[in-house]
Amino acid sequence: MPKMVTSRAGSLERRGLTDEQLVAMLRNMLLQRQIDNRGFQLNRQGKIPFALGSEGHEALQAGAAMAFARGKDVLAPYYRDLGLVLGIGLTPYEMFVSMFARAADASGGRQFPNHYTARERGLLSISSIIAAHCPHAVGVAYAFKLRRETGRAVLVTTGEGATSEGEWHESVNFAAVHKVPIVFLVENNHFAISTPQRAQMAIADVADKAAGYGIPGVICDGLDPIATYAAVKTALDRARAGGGPTLVEAKCFRFLSHSTDDDDRSYRSRAEVEEERQHDPLPAFERVLIAAAVLDASTLGALKADVLRETNEATDAAEALPYPDPAELYTDVYAGAYEPWQ
Numbered sequence: 001m002p003k004m005v006t007s008r009a010g011s012l013e014r015r016g017l018t019d020e021q022l023v024a025m026l027r028n029m030l031l032q033r034q035i036d037n038r039g040f041q042l043n044r045q046g047k048i049p050f051a052l053g054s055e056g057h058e059a060l061q062a063g064a065a066m067a068f069a070r071g072k073d074v075l076a077p078y079y080r081d082l083g084l085v086l087g088i089g090l091t092p093y094e095m096f097v098s099m100f101a102r103a104a105d106a107s108g109g110r111q112f113p114n115h116y117t118a119r120e121r122g123l124l125s126i127s128s129i130i131a132a133h134c135p136h137a138v139g140v141a142y143a144f145k146l147r148r149e150t151g152r153a154v155l156v157t158t159g160e161g162a163t164s165e166g167e168w169h170e171s172v173n174f175a176a177v178h179k180v181p182i183v184f185l186v187e188n189n190h191f192a193i194s195t196p197q198r199a200q201m202a203i204a205d206v207a208d209k210a211a212g213y214g215i216p217g218v219i220c221d222g223l224d225p226i227a228t229y230a231a232v233k234t235a236l237d238r239a240r241a242g243g244g245p246t247l248v249e250a251k252c253f254r255f256l257s258h259s260t261d262d263d264d265r266s267y268r269s270r271a272e273v274e275e276e277r278q279h280d281p282l283p284a285f286e287r288v289l290i291a292a293a294v295l296d297a298s299t300l301g302a303l304k305a306d307v308l309r310e311t312n313e314a315t316d317a318a319e320a321l322p323y324p325d326p327a328e329l330y331t332d333v334y335a336g337a338y339e340p341w342q
């Protein structure tokens, strides 16, 4: 049985985190929720074509990002990782430029929304093809090993649905056989769009899949940022020290629909979602930090106001930017001066 990492007993178990790091994790969570909601609002206003929500995943993403070593590690995220990419250094402004598909986006406004990339910050380009990024992530980790770049690791994330994909299994197997420095973080929100976990696999814990490949499988409370930090940090440290891969399963919920293109009322009841909302990680973490006197009501209020200000300024600045020039449609698509339509 995988062991469960938790610290959510209502009291603060720091796991080595300073006040500054704890507040940074809360700020990340608050920012995720603001940007998440703003994305859905902008879509309903007809201003952006599509948005994805991470609501319910905030804690685990803030915790995992805190374990990431900037300037050393590489993150291979999936489309729901708003908080992870924020936590490793992407700015809200860059996110809105992507959502608005403006020319200033890293892809020149060409990528699917939420598909960020920032090579210099160790952020691998996101792909919507489920699990297709896993072999790429393992390739990066294999390169670290071949080049003897110790002290570096790859963090690759997926949902639980992605663990049914062949590419996920091939990746875990190759990583285990070659003992490459990688952590497979599974954000288990129990749904793959409309497919519940029970229709996806005959086991309750994704972490059990690790045993089939001979690597450790750990479960953590994904509604608790500190527990997720602890589980991911232990796994990354192990990978960086040459100990090989770990599978970490962070159990969470998805409060919103899969995306702005999905209506989750067709496959789950409002009562079920309301029940899940009782476990909202945001107010829970606020309560823990206030009880431990890391924050008080007034500093928390100021933090929330600052997050709203940053979200508003980033939204307005990105919206004011120009779209790509239509004449640039084929720029960076073909190498050199090749123009296949000529």
Ligand SMILES: Cc1ncc(C[n+]2csc(CCOP(=O)(O)OP(=O)(O)O)c2C)c(N)n1
Pocket (backbone or CB within 6 Å): 080, 128, 129, 130, 158, 159, 160, 161, 162, 163, 187, 189, 191, 192, 193, 258
């Ligand atoms: C190879 C492939 N098959 C199907 C899809 C359609 N699709 C997009 S998201 C998704 C659900 C994935 O669920 P999960 O991995 O649990 O992640 P979650 O979205 O729940 O966070 C599916 C089936 C796809 N993008 N790629």
